[in-house]
Amino acid sequence: MDSITVGFIGFGLIGGSIARALKELNPKNTLLAYHYSKKKPSIGLIGAKEDRILDIITEDLTDFSVCDIIFLCAPVLSNISYLSQLKSIIKSDCIITDVGSVKGNIHKAALELNLDRNFIGGHPMAGSEKTGYESSSSRLLENAYYILSPTDLTPPDRLEFLRSLVVSMSAIPVIINAGEHDDITAAISHVPHIIAAALVNMVKDSDDPEEKMKTLAAGGFKDITRIASSSPVMWQNICLTNTVSIKQFLKLYITSLQDVSDALSSQDASYLFEFFETAGDYRDSLPVKVTGLINRSYEIYLDVIDEAGAIATVATLLATNLISIKNIGIIHNREFEQGVLRIEFYEEGACNKASLLLKKYRYTVYER
Ligand SMILES: NC(=O)C1=CN([C@@H]2O[C@H](COP(=O)(O)OP(=O)(O)OC[C@H]3O[C@@H](n4cnc5c(N)ncnc54)[C@H](O)[C@@H]3O)[C@@H](O)[C@H]2O)C=CC1
Ligand SMILES: O=C(O)C(=O)Cc1ccc(O)cc1
Numbered sequence: 001m002d003s004i005t006v007g008f009i010g011f012g013l014i015g016g017s018i019a020r021a022l023k024e025l026n027p028k029n030t031l032l033a034y035h036y037s038k039k040k041p042s043i044g045l046i047g048a049k050e051d052r053i054l055d056i057i058t059e060d061l062t063d064f065s066v067c068d069i070i071f072l073c074a075p076v077l078s079n080i081s082y083l084s085q086l087k088s089i090i091k092s093d094c095i096i097t098d099v100g101s102v103k104g105n106i107h108k109a110a111l112e113l114n115l116d117r118n119f120i121g122g123h124p125m126a127g128s129e130k131t132g133y134e135s136s137s138s139r140l141l142e143n144a145y146y147i148l149s150p151t152d153l154t155p156p157d158r159l160e161f162l163r164s165l166v167v168s169m170s171a172i173p174v175i176i177n178a179g180e181h182d183d184i185t186a187a188i189s190h191v192p193h194i195i196a197a198a199l200v201n202m203v204k205d206s207d208d209p210e211e212k213m214k215t216l217a218a219g220g221f222k223d224i225t226r227i228a229s230s231s232p233v234m235w236q237n238i239c240l241t242n243t244v245s246i247k248q249f250l251k252l253y254i255t256s257l258q259d260v261s262d263a264l265s266s267q268d269a270s271y272l273f274e275f276f277e278t279a280g281d282y283r284d285s286l287p288v289k290v291t292g293l294i295n296r297s298y299e300i301y302l303d304v305i306d307e308a309g310a311i312a313t314v315a316t317l318l319a320t321n322l323i324s325i326k327n328i329g330i331i332h333n334r335e336f337e338q339g340v341l342r343i344e345f346y347e348e349g350a351c352n353k354a355s356l357l358l359k360k361y362r363y364t365v366y367e368r
Contacts, residue, residue, distance in 0.1 A: 001168060003028035007067040008054075009036070009082050010074025011044055013127060014099045016053070016136030018071055021169040023053045024138045032056035032063060036074075044133030065089050069162070071122075072098035072106075075237040080109045087113055095158050097122040101185060101234075102242040103149045103178035111151065120162055121149035121178055123185070124171060129229040139170070146171035149178045186245035191253060193235055194246070196228040298351035301340040301366040302358055304330075314341060317361065323354050340366070 003026055008015045011033045022029050033048070035041045035057050048054040056063065061082075064070055070086065072079035079098045083106070086096055096119050098106055103121040110119035126144030128135070146166045150159050166173040176184070203221075207213040239246060263271040304310040311328060318325060327344035345351040355365050 001026050001165075003030070004068040005030040005032070005066050007064040007070040008033040009070065009072050010078065011042075011048065011054075012073065012132050013130055013135050013140075014124065015071060015073030016044065016048060016133035017138065017140035018073070018099070018124075018169065019048065019053050020136055020138035021141060022165075025168055030055050030066075032058055032067070034061060034064070035059050042133075048133055061085055062089050065091060067091075067094055069095040069097065069165070072096065072100070075231075075234050076100040076102045076106065076241050077237045080106050083109055083113055083115060083119070087115060090118060093155075093158065094118055095120055095162055097162060099124055101189065101238050103147075103181040105241045107149060107151070107178040116151040116153035117155060117158075119151060120154055120159060121147075121181075122162070122166075123147040123149075123181065126171070129227050131231045131234075141166075141169045141171040144171050145174050147174050147176050147181055149176060149181055182242050182245045183248075186242055187249045190238055190242055190246045191249045193227050193230060194239070194250065195253070196225045197235075200225050200228040298345040298348050299342060300345075300351060300355050300358070301331075301342050303364040304341045311341065314343070314358070314363075317357065318343075318354055321353070321357055323350050323357070 004022075006019070006022055006029060008019060008031065011019070015033070019031050019033070023031060031054050033045055033054050033056070035045055036059075041057050045054065045057050049057055058064075064086065067090065070090070072082060074082075076098075079100050083096065090096065096110075096115065099122055100106060101123060103123060107119075107121050110116065110121075124141050124144055124146045126141050126146075146169075148159070148162060148166070163173045199221075203213050203217065260272075260275060262268075263275070302314070304314065311330070315325065315328060324346060325343055326346050327342070329342060331340060331342045343354065345354060351367075355367060358365050
């Protein structure tokens with residue numbers, strides 16, 4: 001890839017991850033980030049400069065006039081506010097793209113500003129509940145879908161430029177129009193985040209002063225509510241901008257909860273069975289997809305007697321078969337009451353090889 005000049009407005013988990021990937025791809029790429037607050041640059045921006053990911057931190061947006069591409073990586077309402085400022089600054093073939101979780105509103109704003117030829121909406125379908133450059137990774141986007149929403153006037157060569165940049169970051173580009181994007185993400189991401197937060201708040205408001213619910217909360221509750229730890233400002237912005245689609249799916253969800261409540265009242269056993277069975281079948285049919293380093297771990301669990309030497313025996317067996325271990329330790333939780341040995345590997349191949357080997361030595365192996 002020829003070296004390019006890339007601008008970032010908003011430099012947290014996603015901006016930082018894209019910057020790391022682009023710098024790793026070609027250290028000659030020049031990366032600049034906008035320092036928007038009146039205070040001194042954030043720890044993230046300073047850290048990225050020290051890590052030699054960022055070349056320039058600037059308080060002056062006119063410095064972005066040299067950019068080949070600008071990534072808007074702030075909360076969605078803030079991203080929109082930069083379009084009008086950038087319009088008079090950018091060079092004629094500069095691509096302005098965003099990574100925001102909502103596409104319709106920014107698309108509309110770009111068209112109103114006659115930025116059709118420069119703006120291409122973007123949304124990497126990867127991330128986590130973490131925030132900030134500190135949590136970023138050059139591999140965050142690896143094997144993740146990356147939605148692109150061009151305008152009707154996006155020049156084909158500009159779309160191809162962004163598409164190949166996405167591919168070079170090991171993500172999978174998919175072209176979807178802004179309206180369809182907002183319906184899909186409302187159903188699979190935005191409403192689930194609202195549900196997770198509502199569930200946590202329900203428990204918080206129902207707990208007793210000794211916090212027994214909080215103490216006993218485990219397994220399933222933690223799985224389903226992980227995303228409730230996400231950035232409040234980011235989700236506030238998403239709700240304020242994808243309101244129509246979110247309300248549409250929230251209504252369906254509320255209806256389904258009401259149906260369950262009615263089935264409880266009427267003790268409708270067959271409804272309840274089918275409710276769980278249908279959900280389980282669909283959940284089990286979801287494609288297994290690697291979505292990036294942060295979300296993916298290769299691990300197995302095995303029954304061992306919780307005594308001195310048990311870990312060493314397994315570790316030695318793996319080492320003599322040239323299988324590298326990333327992490328190993330006994331864990332106790334509700335799912336494995338007796339305690340199991342959890343072994344984490346760096347890669348899928350090692351994980352599969354270890355599983356076969358340990359089964360051969362008559363260990364009971366659980367893969368998840
Ligand atoms: N967190 C995730 O998993 C994903 C987030 N997104 C989208 O990416 C965008 C960024 O999210 P994250 O990187 O996760 O959040 P983050 O909180 O890690 O980073 C956001 C950055 O934007 C900065 N910022 C806030 N207001 C600003 C303003 N007015 N001007 C310039 N910078 C400003 C913050 O200081 C922070 O550094 C959001 O639009 C979000 O919808 C997209 C995919 C996944
Ligand atoms: O952590 C998770 O599971 C997420 O859902 C991350 C995420 C958050 C927002 C997006 O627009 C896309 C992905």
